[in-house]
Amino acid sequence: MAVETPINERIKASADPRVLHPLDQLRGTIRRFVLLDGLLAAGLLLVVWFWAGLVFDFGLFRLTGFDWVQDAPAALRAVALVVMLGLLVLVVVTRVLTRVRREFSYPSLALVLEKRFPRLLGDRLITAVELADVNRAAKLGYSAEMIRLTIDEAREAVAQVPVATVFNWWRLRSKAILIGGIVFGAVIVSYLLFALLARTFAPGEFAWRFGDVLSIYTERTLLLKNVPWPRRAHLELVAFPGDDLRVGKEAPPPKIRARAFQYVVAEPVTADRRTGWRPFLWSDLASHSEIYAPRKETPLTVTLNHEEDWRAKDVARAAVVGGPGFPAEKPVSTEIVALNDLAVDEVAERFAPSHPEIAEVLAQLDEVAARPSMSRTFRKLDLPDTVRLYYTGRASGTGPAARFQGRTRGDIPLTREPTGEYVAEVTGLKESVSFTVRAADFRTSAKDITLVPAPALTKLSHLDYQPAYLFHPAPEEAVKPGPDGKRPPPSWTALKGLRQAMPEKDLSLTGEKSVCTVPAGTELVLTAVADKPLKAARLIPKSGRIPGSPKGATAAVPIAPDGDQIVIRFEGEYRVAESVEFDLEFSDPDDVKSTRSVLIQAVEDLTPQVEVAVDILRKVGNSYYCTPRARVPFVKESIIRDDTGLSRVEFQFTVSRVEAQAVVGLQLQALASIWAAAPLVPNIGSVVLPPTGVSLASQLSKGEAKQFAAMPVTAFERAYDALVKDTPSVLRDKLGRPPANPDATDTVKEVKFTNEADVFDLADADALLEAQGKRMLVADSGEIQPRFRVELSVVARDVNIETGPKEARNLDPIRLLVVSEADLLAEITKDEEILIGKFDAALKNLREAEAMLADQTARLAPSTVAPDVLLSARVKADSIIMEVGKAREFTQVVATEYGRLKRETEVNRCNESVPRRYDSAIIKPLEAVLANQFKAAEDGLTGFRDPLGDDRRPDDAAIATARVRLTALISELTRIRAGLGEALSESKLRDELRKIIDNQTLVTRALKRIYDGIQISLFAPTIKPVPPVMLAQGEKKTVKHVIDWNVFDKGEIKVRVEPQAGSEIQGPGELTVKDDKNDFEYEITAGKKAGEFTVKLTPTVGEPVIVKIVVK
Known part of the structure; x- marks a missing residue:
């Protein structure tokens, strides 16, 4: 105013x-x-x-x-x-x-x-x-x-x-x-x-x-409301954790998922939802009457058919048609899906094509969205053609406060997947970033991807409980010795299921994977310690079986961590029976994941190794000659080993009798004479001769059955007896405490034949055979020693009682030909003849040297000798010394070979006079000659040659010494040679005579055996075989056989019917068959056990017959 x-x-x-x-x-x-x-x-x-x-x-x-x-x-x-x-x-x-x-x-x-x-x-x-x-x-x-x-x-x-x-x-x-x-x-x-x-x-x-x-502009500008401009598109991030996605720096690139929505409804702007719009849910149909006024009942569920979600009318039509897989053949299983939890876009995409009632609702919503008056309440947007992710680095900090401070910038296109989601991987991140996802004019709220250090393992250790048999022998039990005074074999089954606790060991965390090596059957506790508390962990199998997973499954198995520790127990049925490889995936509270590959190598218990070879015995062909009382030695390098331990090492052998060469010759002659005597013109011989020849051939070719026996290897017995055995209570106490030295185990891992007693004693083997009623060694000195073939194997068994012990033997069996002492000495005599030849060669060289020395002595007799004579004498002196050296080598060979022959006779337990003769008459004299006379002769010859090297004549004493010593050497060797020849001649003559007598005796016995066999085969009845008998369980059937009586005249025979043990087949037991019928029959009844079995028919006269029975 x-x-x-x-x-x-x-x-x-x-x-x-x-x-x-x-x-x-x-x-x-x-x-x-x-x-x-x-x-x-x-x-x-x-x-x-x-x-x-x-x-x-x-x-x-x-x-x-x-x-x-x-x-x-x-x-x-x-x-x-x-x-x-x-x-x-x-x-x-x-x-x-x-x-x-x-x-x-x-x-x-x-x-x-x-x-x-x-x-x-x-x-x-x-x-x-x-x-x-x-x-x-x-x-x-x-x-x-x-x-x-x-x-x-x-x-x-x-x-x-x-x-x-x-x-x-x-x-x-x-x-x-x-x-x-x-x-x-x-x-x-x-x-x-x-x-x-x-x-x-x-x-x-x-x-x-x-x-x-x-109105929007007024609200934004004057009222300062956070009202955004309406967008042409709407995006929502899928499964994004709040405002910040925390990923590991070394983790795979994060995958960002977004979904575009068409149907959106207005909502108040908040700090969490700043767009002012949200996807329109199917449940909003009931709560937003201004948007949707139902013209008919709104579907709240959808029934899905497993036949590709057919429409109801299509399912009905398919039921009428009834094609393969249609409801006419089998019912269509259904699934009910609730719609209220889904956005309208998801319902439209998944169900609208096959459900007309949903399509009607969508059409009504399209009408409402097209009204201009609804533009600020309900809208239908377009799906964007392109969606991109824009990111920029953050130098430090988290959240929007630190946004747009880094140097990293970029944008990535998102690819639309069939599910309707847009997906992109943000690769190459070196720092934390903030990002938005944009489509058309829409931009999501800024979110963060924060790179955090992935959790890392600071320690990975394993605590093992390994099978007890790897460390301990069988526990000592109070078992009384048997009648023979020997304790029964150790009870290894007492260790089955028991395990030895082992010290905890750390695994290496360097490299691509951590490798743990344990014996198969080990129970193992794997403990992983991380550098931060963990939220979750799981095992992703690659091979083998992991705890909590069925065998052969590939699905990941979750494991609950305890703070910063993860404990994985391979116990019970999940113990390490085979190699296991898996990925240990663990995550921190930020869901940042790390993975560590772990390989648990299961070391299989290997098969034992047997490497043995016979020593000393002579090999003829593929067999070693030996006497029935021989002690078969093995070379010192022979060894039996196992990686974990041996439970038994024994000699297993089979013995079969073989005919002497004279008997074999007789058999060939007999067969040849039979076919040569065949008549050219048919007569009675045409009928009798063929069956007789066949019978004779079968008798000649029939050999005795092999006998099997086994006996322990003393080297193993000695090593095992030296082990400390614990009582069960002490053993349990030891199993609970980790051993001070895990490598020092109380097991026998290696057996060597280093002791003189580590032999295969045929005398002991013969004692075992005697218990079976047969022997190799004849008891009567007047009897002829038969020949036997022994196939010997050294068999080793390990102590793997968890999965079953493994057994191994030498690659090829050791073949022993058991002969009489005379036969063996005859073979040795052949070697002696060869050695005498070498001995004679040595004497020859010495005599030639003696002759050259005498010649040069004569040329050097004058007191004054010309230089050319001296030069020639020096050359001859070298030749003389060389000849003496050759003789020495021959003599050394003879002495060595006789030492071998002596050892061979000793291990064969020949008459003591033979090795004693070798020792006293040959070996010791030759050793004395090599040590004394040869040395004296060589020294004398050196004294003779050395002056010649200085162009001087040797003095008379040197010449005389050389000649005397050389002569003495020859004399001594001649004496030994004379005794050797006489002994060889006597021995050879004796052996030849003995061999002739033995052969004649064997031929006589063979002829008698052939005669007896032919007589039996001609007179014995023959039961003819029958085809396999098929039976159901519990079925009874009659079996009929034809019998050929030949010339049998005893009236009747008895036939014993013996079903196979454990077959549950029942038979008559014994039948009496009279010779007035050419057939007989009997009943057999099948049991409840299916399979293939046999029934043996054994007549009192004639050969048994096997009947095959198949029970289904």
């Missing part, structure tokens, strides 16, 4: 009111004009600001997708609003309040009117106002009458003045028109742009759309 100035108060007190009234009216008009002008200016500012802001805000969003409500700090909008309000206030204050409150004096107002109406007012109005106080003017010298006259004229003139026309009101109207024009023009331009972009001139739709834009 204006305040009256002193001049106005003075003038108002003295002036004529009729003069001042127009002035007061002018003052009010001025104030109205100024107020209207200021308001129009403020309105113009508001309009320009509104439309410019709208163009900047909405236009910038439509062109670039930048929405400053979401993408700019909230303070920016507040600052912008404050600035605009400040400008508005400034305009109002400067253009309205200041002017309205300004005081206008009456003289100023009078001058305004005089200037506006000069012709009408002249200067009378200002005079009337300033000289309104006539008395005061009179005192100043003015004429009072004149002043009054002027005032009257001014009063009359002012009454005619149109005060309202003083101002330029068009100026105000033009501003108003400008404001209206801006508003109208902006609306028209907006409409034209809408029509151009929408390709439609629908004013009603434009009105709704434009109204929505204005």
Whole structure:
């Protein structure tokens, strides 16, 4: 409100009111004009600001997708609003309040009117106002009458003045028109742009759309609401954990999943959901009546058929057609799916094509979404063609506060999968990043991918419980010795299932995988310790069986960690029976995962190794000759070993009798004579001779059955007896404590034949055979020693009682040909003949040396010898020494070979006179000659040769010494040779005579055996075989045999029927068959046991017959 100035108060007190009234009216008009002008200016500012802001805000969003409500700090909008309000206030204050409150004096107002109406007012109005106080003017010298006259004229003139026309009101109207024009023009331009972009001139739709834009802009700008501009697309991140995805630095690249939605509904903007829209759920159909008013019952579930989700009418049609796999053949299994938990987009994608009721709901929603009035409530958007992920690095920190500080920047396209999701892997990250996923003008809220150190293992250890048999022998039991005074074999089964605790060991964490090697059958506890607390862990099998997983399964098995520890127990049925490889995957509370490959190698208990070879015995062909009492030695390098331990090592052998060469020759002669005597013209011989020949051939070729026996290897028995055996209680105590030295086990892992007693003693073997009723060694000295073939194997068995012991034997059996002592000595005599030849060669060399020495002695007889003679003598002296050296080598060979022959006779336990003769008559004399006479002769010859090397004649003493010593050597060897020849001749003659006698005896016995066999075969009846008999379980059947009586004349025979043991087959036991019938029959009954079995028919005369029985 204006305040009256002193001049106005003075003038108002003295002036004529009729003069001042127009002035007061002018003052009010001025104030109205100024107020209207200021308001129009403020309105113009508001309009320009509104439309410019709208163009900047909405236009910038439509062109670039930048929405400053979401993408700019909230303070920016507040600052912008404050600035605009400040400008508005400034305009109002400067253009309205200041002017309205300004005081206008009456003289100023009078001058305004005089200037506006000069012709009408002249200067009378200002005079009337300033000289309104006539008395005061009179005192100043003015004429009072004149002043009054002027005032009257001014009063009359002012009454005619149109005060309202003083101002330029068009100026105000033009501003108003400008404001209206801006508003109208902006609306028209907006409409034209809408029509151009929408390709439609629908004013009603434009009105709704434009109204929505204005209302949103007003809410955003004036009310500072966080209302975003409506987008053309809508994306939601799938399975993203909050605002921050924490991944390991060395982990596989994170995979970002997003889903685009068409049907969206408006929702209040919150800090968590800033878009103002969310996917429209099927459950929203019931709660949003303004969007969906059901015309019929809304489906809440969908029934899926397992036949590719056919529509109901298709299923019905298929049932009628009844094709393969259709409901006519088998019912279609169904599954009910609830829809309320699904978004409308998911329902539309999965079920709309095959469910018409869902398609009707979607059509109704499409109608609602097409209404302009629903644009701020419910919309149907387009699916984007492209979706990209934009990321930028964060230097430090987490969350939005640290966003956009790093150097990493990039964008990745997302690929649409058949499920409707868009997927991309963010690869190559070196630092933490923030990212948004964009499609069209939509941008998700910024999320973070934080790289954190993956959890790492600081320790990986294993605690083993290995099979007890690897460390301990069978426990000592209080078992009484048997009748033979020997304890029964150790009970290794007492260790079955027992395990030895082992010290805990750490596994290496370097390299691609950690490898743990344990024996098969080990129970193992694997403990992993991480550098941080763990949230989850699981085992991913690669090979073998892991705890908690069926055999052959490939699915991962979860394991609950205990803080920073993971314990994996391979116990019970999950013990390490074979190699196991798996990945140990573990994650921290941020779900950052790490993986460590672990390989548990199961070391199989290997088969024992048997490497033995016979020593000393002579080998003829593929057999070793030995006597029935021989002690078969083995070479010192023979060894039997096992990686874990041996439970038994024994000699296993089979013995079969073989005919002497004379008997074999007799057999061949007999066969040849039979076929040579065949008659050319058919006669009685044509009938008798063939069966007789066949019978004779079978008798000649029939050999005795092999006998089997086994006996322990003393070297193993000795090693095992040296082990410390514990009682069961002490053993259990040891099993619970890890051994101080796990490598020092109480097992026999190696057996060597280093002792003289480590032999295969045929005398002991013969004792075992005697228990079976047969022997190799004849007891009567007058009897002929038969020949036997012994196939010997050294068999070793390990102690693997968990999965079954493994057995091994020498690669090829050792074949022993057991002959008489005479036969063996005859073979040895052949060797002696060869050795005598070498001995004679040695004597020959010595005699040649003696002759050369005599010749050179004669040439050196003169006291003075020519140089050429000395040179020749020196060469001959070297030759003489060389010949003596050859003789020494031959002699050494003879001595060594006789030592071998002596050893051979000793191990064969020949007559003691034979090795004694070798020792006293040959070996010791030869050793004495080698040590004495040969050395003396060589020294004498050296004394003879050395002077010749200096071109000097040897003195007579040296010459004489050389000749005497060489002669003495020859004499001694000649003496030994003479005794050797006589002994050899006697031995050879004796052996030949003995061999002739033995052969004749064997031939006689063979002929008698052949005669007896032929007689039996001609007179014994023959039971003919039958085809296999097929029976069901519990079935009874009669079996019939044909019998050929030949020339049997005893009246009857008995036949014993013996079913196989354990077959449950029942038979008659024994039958009596009379010779007046050519067949016989009997009944057999099958049991409840299926399989193939045999029934043996054994007659009292003749050969047994085997009948095959098959029970189904």
